[in-house]
Amino acid sequence: MSKIQQVAVLFLVSQLALMSLFVGLFFNVPVAVAGGGAGACYLVARIAWFYRKWRIAARGKAVVRQRPRPAAHAEIDPSDTDALVKQMLAQGRYALLLRPQVAKGLGKEQLAEAFERLQDGMALAPDGEVVLGRLDQALEDGILEEHEIAACAGRVIKVKQFFLDRYPVTNRQFYEFVAAGGYEQMSFWDQSIWPAVLEFVDRTDCPGPRYWEEGCYPLDKEDHPVVGVCWHEANAYARWVGKRLPSDAEWVKAGSWPVPVSHDNRVQRKYPWGDMFAARCANTWHAGIGATVPVTEFADGVSVGGVHQMIGNVWEWTSSNMRGEELRGYALTSDVPAKALRGGAFDTYFENQATCHFQSADSMLARKPNIGFRCAVGVCDLVLARAVQPLRDEADQSVDNAEEIPA
Amino acid sequence: MTKNLIQPLESYRLAQYAWPVPCYICESENTFDAEFCTRCSAPMALAHQTSAQQTAPHMISVIGPSGVGKTVYLGMLVDMLSRMSNDMQLLARGAFSITLQQTTIAALSRCRFPEKTSNEPDRWNWVHCQIRRARQKQPSELIIPDLAGEALLEEIDHPGSYRVIRAVLKKSSGAMILVDAAKLQEGRRDHDFFTMKLISYLNELDELPKRKKCARPLALVMTKADRVEQCLDDPQQFAMTHATGLWQQCQERFRSSRFFAATVAGACAWRESHSEGRCQIPLRVEPHGIVEPFLWILEQLKIKPPNGRK
Numbered sequence: 001m002s003k004i005q006q007v008a009v010l011f012l013v014s015q016l017a018l019m020s021l022f023v024g025l026f027f028n029v030p031v032a033v034a035g036g037g038a039g040a041c042y043l044v045a046r047i048a049w050f051y052r053k054w055r056i057a058a059r060g061k062a063v064v065r066q067r068p069r070p071a072a073h074a075e076i077d078p079s080d081t082d083a084l085v086k087q088m089l090a091q092g093r094y095a096l097l098l099r100p101q102v103a104k105g106l107g108k109e110q111l112a113e114a115f116e117r118l119q120d121g122m123a124l125a126p127d128g129e130v131v132l133g134r135l136d137q138a139l140e141d142g143i144l145e146e147h148e149i150a151a152c153a154g155r156v157i158k159v160k161q162f163f164l165d166r167y168p169v170t171n172r173q174f175y176e177f178v179a180a181g182g183y184e185q186m187s188f189w190d191q192s193i194w195p196a197v198l199e200f201v202d203r204t205d206c207p208g209p210r211y212w213e214e215g216c217y218p219l220d221k222e223d224h225p226v227v228g229v230c231w232h233e234a235n236a237y238a239r240w241v242g243k244r245l246p247s248d249a250e251w252v253k254a255g256s257w258p259v260p261v262s263h264d265n266r267v268q269r270k271y272p273w274g275d276m277f278a279a280r281c282a283n284t285w286h287a288g289i290g291a292t293v294p295v296t297e298f299a300d301g302v303s304v305g306g307v308h309q310m311i312g313n314v315w316e317w318t319s320s321n322m323r324g325e326e327l328r329g330y331a332l333t334s335d336v337p338a339k340a341l342r343g344g345a346f347d348t349y350f351e352n353q354a355t356c357h358f359q360s361a362d363s364m365l366a367r368k369p370n371i372g373f374r375c376a377v378g379v380c381d382l383v384l385a386r387a388v389q390p391l392r393d394e395a396d397q398s399v400d401n402a403e404e405i406p407a
Numbered sequence: 408m409t410k411n412l413i414q415p416l417e418s419y420r421l422a423q424y425a426w427p428v429p430c431y432i433c434e435s436e437n438t439f440d441a442e443f444c445t446r447c448s449a450p451m452a453l454a455h456q457t458s459a460q461q462t463a464p465h466m467i468s469v470i471g472p473s474g475v476g477k478t479v480y481l482g483m484l485v486d487m488l489s490r491m492s493n494d495m496q497l498l499a500r501g502a503f504s505i506t507l508q509q510t511t512i513a514a515l516s517r518c519r520f521p522e523k524t525s526n527e528p529d530r531w532n533w534v535h536c537q538i539r540r541a542r543q544k545q546p547s548e549l550i551i552p553d554l555a556g557e558a559l560l561e562e563i564d565h566p567g568s569y570r571v572i573r574a575v576l577k578k579s580s581g582a583m584i585l586v587d588a589a590k591l592q593e594g595r596r597d598h599d600f601f602t603m604k605l606i607s608y609l610n611e612l613d614e615l616p617k618r619k620k621c622a623r624p625l626a627l628v629m630t631k632a633d634r635v636e637q638c639l640d641d642p643q644q645f646a647m648t649h650a651t652g653l654w655q656q657c658q659e660r661f662r663s664s665r666f667f668a669a670t671v672a673g674a675c676a677w678r679e680s681h682s683e684g685r686c687q688i689p690l691r692v693e694p695h696g697i698v699e700p701f702l703w704i705l706e707q708l709k710i711k712p713p714n715g716r717k
Contacts, residue, residue, distance in 0.1 A: 285694075315691075322676070322690075331679035332688075338676070347673075347693040350516045360691040362674045370673070370693065 014043050067216050068172065070179035085110050091176045094118050095163075095377045096242025103383040115384065122163035122377070123306040129156050129260070130253040131268060133323070133359075157249040163382075164246055164254045165374035167295040167308050168225035168316065169237065171209075171217035177237045178215055183207035188236040196365065200233055209233070210367040223294040225314045225372035231339045231364040234317045234373040246376035248320035248359065251342045255311070255356035257304040270355050272303035272310045277351040282312030284348045292346055292370075311354050314372035315341040315362075322361030336363040345370035431457050431550075433574040447571035448528035452501055453535055453550060464535065464548030466578045467704060471585030472601045473556030476630040478521050478532075479671050480585060481553050482511020484697050485534055495702075498537040500548075507532035507553055515671070515692050524555040528571045531555065538705070560601065563608050577612045581624045581704040588629035588638040588668065591649040599650050602627075606656050624707035625657060625664040626700035632668035634675075639695070642668040663707050669696035 017039025024032030071090030076083045085106065088097060094117035096102055103111060132155050182188060184207070189197055202212035209217070210228030217226070229237075231245075238244050246254070256268040269275060271282075279286040281301030283293050292313055302308050310316075322338040338361040344354025347370055352358065362371065427436035430444035431453040437444055441451050457464055469481050485508045488497035499505045510532075514521040524531060532553045537546045552575055562569040576582070584605055590598045606625075613621050627646065632638040638645040646654050646666040657664040672689030679685055 333677045333679060335677075338674075341691075344691075345693070347695065349692045349694055352516060353518075353691050360674065361676065362690070366674070368673075 010043065010046060013039055013046075017043060067214075068175060068219075068222070070176055072176070072180045081105065082110075085114075089113060089117060091180065091241075092117075092121070092173050093241045094121070095375075095382065098382040098384070099242055100383050102242075111383075118163065118382075121166060123166050123254070123303075124379070125159070125162055125164055125250065125254045125305055127159070127161045128253065128258060129158050129266065130249050130256070130258050131156055131266065132249055132252060133357075159247075159249050159253045161379045162246070162250055162376050163379065164250065164305075164307055164376045165243075166306060168314060168372045168374045169234075170223050170295055171212075171226050172222045174209065174226040174229070174237060175217055177240050178208045178212075180240075182236060182240050185240075188239045189232060190235070193232045196232070200230065200367070202228075211369060221292070223296065224292045225295055225309075227292060227314055227369050227372050228367045229372070230367045231317050233367075235319075238373075238375045241375060243375035243377040245317055245319040245373060248318045248323070248340045248342065250376055251310075251316065251318050252356055254305055254307050255303055255343070268356070269304075270357065271301070272307065272356065273301050277354075282344070282354060283309075283346045284312045284344055284351070284354045285346070286351070287312070287346070289346060292372075310343050310356070312344050312348070313346055314343070314370055315345045315360065316343045317371065317373040318342055323359065334361065334363070336365070338362055339364050341371065428454055428458070430454055431463075432578065433570060443529045444571075447574055449552075449571050449574070450503060450533055452503055453533065456500055456535060457548075460548065462548075464550050465580045465708060466550045466552075466575065467581050467583065467701075468554070468576055468579040469551060469583045469585065470554060470559055470576070470605055471556060471630075472587070472598050473523075473560070475556065475585045475587050475598065476671070477556065477585055478507070478524055478553050479511060479515070480628065480630060480669060480697065481534065481551060482507050482521065483515070483671050483694050484701055485536070485551075486512050487694060487697055488538075488701075491698075494541045496539045498539065498546075500535045500537055503532075504534045504536055507534055515689065518688050518690065520687065520689065524553055526555050526558045526561075528558070528569065559605070563604050573612070576609060579623065580708050581626070582609060583626045583628055583700055583704065585628050585630050586650065586653070588632045588645070589634045591629065591645075592635045592638070594649075599653055602650075602653050603656055606653075606660060610660050620662045621660055622662055624704050625661045626704050627653070627657065627664065627666045628696075628700050629666065629668050631670060631672075632696065633670040633673060633693075635668075638668045639670070642666045665700075665703060667696055667700040667703070669700070670694070671697070 017036050019036075020032045020039065021036025023029065024034075024036055071087055076087055078084065085097060088094070094114040097106060097110070097114040098118060106114075183197060183200065186194060186197070200207060202208040202210060202215065204214045206212075206215040208215045209226055212218075212228070235245055252268075255272045256270070257272070258266040258268045260266045271277060273281050277286075278300070281298060283289055283298055287298075295309055295313070298309060298312060301311055303310055318340045320340045322332065322334060322340055341360040341362055342356075342358075344358070348354045353360070362368065426439065428439055428441070428451065429436055430447060430449055430451065432449035433444060433447040435444060435446040437451055437454075443450055444454075469477050471477050485497060485499070488495060489499070489508070491497075499508070511521045534549075534551045534553070536549050536551075538549055539546045554572060554575065558569050559572060562572040566573065584602055586602050587598050609623075609625075610621055613623075615621060629635075629638050629642055629646065632642075635645070643666050645668070654666075671692060671694050673691040673693040674689070675687050676690055677685055678688045
């Protein structure tokens with residue numbers, strides 16, 4: 001029954017009830033009085049039911065519209081270091097606390113807490129060499145010329161040890177940056193891009209990723225990777241949390257986990273989980289989902305170092321430029337400046353384009369629904385010795401205690 | 408060393424030679440062993456396959472200017488439909504129907520676009536397929552040719568130069584016209600004009616009385632939409648803004664027409680090679696909006712199973 005029909009029925013019942021009540025009382029007819037009374041009761045019950053339904057709907061809408069509360073919701077006294085550190089930890093800016101310039105002003109416990117957060121959020125990739133641009137056999141079909149094949153022999157790059165985010169940056173994490181006024185703090189943005197920052201708005205013209213509304217992500221996608229961000233937005237976020245975007249070589253190293261088998265040769269995985277594609281390990285076109293999923297899903301695709309979703313779900317921005325000749329054996333040019341992308345996304349059609357070796361690229365200003373990012377930080381950029389010391393002391397203490405118990 | 412071979416008496420072949428086989432496209436008579444129709448150059452395999460069926464397959468034509476992406480669109484469509492398993496599935500009939508899919512997918516997976524379709528009709532790819540849908544007990548049959556854009560232009564400007572094109576378009580139950588969205592946004596009207604010519608040509612073929620609209624459904628697919636965000640978001644609005652003439656023609660001349668946005672490559676770059684020169688290559692393949700126009704056409708046609716049962 002439509003709303004108009006419901007109102008019409010209510011109106012009729014109320015009229016009938018009033019009439020019968022009036023007639024019953026005036027002519028002293030008990031049946032009419034009873035009928036009128038019943039009608040009036042029905043009317044009251046119906047109105048109460050409508051009111052209850054309206055309250056539930058209003059409450060539901062209120063829940064849907066409720067925006068998440070950012071960690072930086074209250075003003076903090078800049079001299080209150082403890083509160084400031086807590087806020088930064090809640091915002092996920094632990095790497096910034098471990099930077100030498102900041103760390104020297106912090107206590108041991110604060111540093112230890114930041115280090116713990118670092119270990120939870122990031123995985124360590126050790127020093128070593130990685131080969132970029134080796135010809136993928138799946139792409140070679142006999143049409144390449146000799147010099148092109150020779151150019152695709154690969155390029156060995158040395159990578160220093162670094163930490164890489166275990167998961168892509170989520171909507172919730174990026175929301176902290178937006179809520180903290182990241183789009184207004186120009187120090188996080190390259191000077192060359194300042195005029196364009198005003199154009200980095202969401203669907204409602206508020207600063208934020210392209211597919212957000214009113215400066216907030218869709219609430220059912222809190223733990224999905226943030227998408228609709230260009231390379232500059234990703235870079236600004238990374239600076240804000242005290243990290244940076246991984247280089248192309250770093251990304252490949254963390255995913256393919258090269259193992260040296262001789263002085264000039266190494267084994268590199270095609271996928272983080274091995275050399276065979278497995279649909280259960282990555283959200284690509286094969287998974288049939290056709291959209292992003294929470295970053296914790298497809299856990300089977302975890303890399304040796306403990307990094308999740310390197311393949312599938314969203315392409316990831318890297319700090320490197322799009323490479324042509326060195327990687328593919330031929331020169332590659334783009335109409336606009338482009339940055340390298342890695343990993344494949346939920347809509348990547350071919351398995352051989354969602355591997356650790358495959359490099360794609362896009363315009364630095366592209367804000368697409370299938371491009372996100374994760375951050376990295378070099379071990380040499382952090383003060384780890386001081387941060388680890390309290391943990392070591394604690395561990396030594398616990399060992400001592402363990403020895404003491406039997407005694 | 409000599410080898411004794413037993414030659415069977417193939418007198419029945421003589422009988423087949425005597426019986427002419429009509430081309431499925433232009434209906435002109437051909438000999439039994441002809442590979443291509445002598446009049447229109449359509450493959451005779453279509454005639455042999457369809458002769459065994461109770462009802463004639465539907466034809467859908469995918470047309471558009473040269474370089475708009477007809478081969479990529481069609482190859483991708485066939486591959487996606489053949490990989491779908493739930494609601495709809497496409498099964499190729501005959502080895503020749505797989506060639507288009509094979510060449511397109513092989514090229515795209517290597518980050519290349521397939522080679523330009525030749526202007527010679529006997530080198531065109533044809534897809535004859537069976538469509539199985541979850542709601543239908545009986546599968547339906549479809550024929551989709553991959554026509555060369557330059558040949559289309561030639562036929563429109565000089566009718567009769569490509570008989571096969573005229574025959575195909577006349578026989579098509581529905582049409583998909585591909586337009587380059589990036590060129591529309593740039594304000595380059597050449598594609599717009601070509602498409603309007605195609606629409607007029609289709610109308611002429613129908614030989615309708617004045618003020619009567621064409622009944623065959625027309626899907627206007629704006630390709631390369633990855634470069635035009637506005638087109639991907641709202642294709643109807645984009646067409647109204649950037650292809651006003653085309654939009655009005657469709658409204659006035661066709662009973663059912665609809666604009667779609669499609670993209671295959673996520674991003675493109677230019678490849679500089681000593682052997683091939685400068686050519687555009689896809690940096691990754693992310694198909695979007697490929698199947699939707701096709702499903703819409705099927706819905707409009709309300710294709711029934713071959714024996715007429717629902």
